[in-house]
Amino acid sequence: EAQVTQNPRYLITVTGKKLTVTCSQNMNHEYMSWYRQDPGLGLRQIYYSMNVEVTDKGDVPEGYKVSRKEKRNFPLILESPSPNQTSLYFCASSFYDRELQYFGPGTRLTVT
Amino acid sequence: DAKTTQPPSMDCAEGRAANLPCNHSTISGNEYVYWYRQIHSQGPQYIIHGLKNNETNEMASLIITEDRKSSTLILPHATLRDTAVYYCIVRGPLSSARQLTFGSGTQLTVLP
Numbered sequence: 573e574a575q576v577t578q579n580p581r582y583l584i585t586v587t588g589k590k591l592t593v594t595c596s597q598n599m600n601h602e603y604m605s606w607y608r609q610d611p612g613l614g615l616r617q618i619y620y621s622m623n624v625e626v627t628d629k630g631d632v633p634e635g636y637k638v639s640r641k642e643k644r645n646f647p648l649i650l651e652s653p654s655p656n657q658t659s660l661y662f663c664a665s666s667f668y669d670r671e672l673q674y675f676g677p678g679t680r681l682t683v684t
Numbered sequence: 685d686a687k688t689t690q691p692p693s694m695d696c697a698e699g700r701a702a703n704l705p706c707n708h709s710t711i712s713g714n715e716y717v718y719w720y721r722q723i724h725s726q727g728p729q730y731i732i733h734g735l736k737n738n739e740t741n742e743m744a745s746l747i748i749t750e751d752r753k754s755s756t757l758i759l760p761h762a763t764l765r766d767t768a769v770y771y772c773i774v775r776g777p778l779s780s781a782r783q784l785t786f787g788s789g790t791q792l793t794v795l796p
Contacts, residue, residue, distance in 0.1 A: 576727075614785075614786050614787070614788075615728070615784070615786045660725060662727050662728070664727075664728075664784075671775075672718055672730050672733055673730070673784055674730065675727035675728045675729070676727050677726060677727050678725060678726060678727050680725070
């Protein structure tokens with residue numbers, strides 16, 4: 573089944589404790605991206621990747637890192653999480669950045 | 685990407701057709717109309733897209749007016765599980781932005 577998977581689905585952590593949210597797709601998509609969704613602010617893009625080893629900032633990249641060492645995986649790294657990064661995170665992928673995108677199920681992160 | 689306008693909310697009786705309108709009067713010739721939906725806190729789910737011809741798939745039908753300035757998503761037999769926020773997005777291969785921009789969407793509530 574074609575899908576985008578994310579892990580963990582739920583995470584509660586404390587300020588400053590490094591964490592990684594994984595994202596994997598099995599559709600051989602070149603384009604992958606991370607969004608966060610907050611009430612009243614909609615979906616905002618954090619980082620995106622056009623292909624392996626090619627990443628770039630989205631609208632809200634501060635406090636986040638990404639890597640794209642393999643085509644299927646695009647982990648989101650929070651080196652020192654802060655409470656304002658409490659949010660619902662979605663990974664998405666597509667063959668090409670300007671066509672339809674497939675979204676993962678989401679990761680709800682709470683930073684205390 | 686062309687701006688879209690959708691009603692903020694709609695109700696539909698279970699088993700009846702749900703018709704969700706979208707205005708996109710500034711759409712350009714190479715832009716597609718995409719529909720996504722988001723069931724509460726889940727990842728946005730692609731429904732259907734089209735350029736100028738009407739489209740149908742196992743989930744829905746998309747009717748695009750001849751002038752392409754508006755479209756209607758039709759869920760032929762709405763169920764309670766179709767309760768979600770529905771987003772109409774206009775996007776094309778020459779779009780300036782790499783990320784999808786989700787507007788406010790239409791909250792569809794299917795009533796028993």
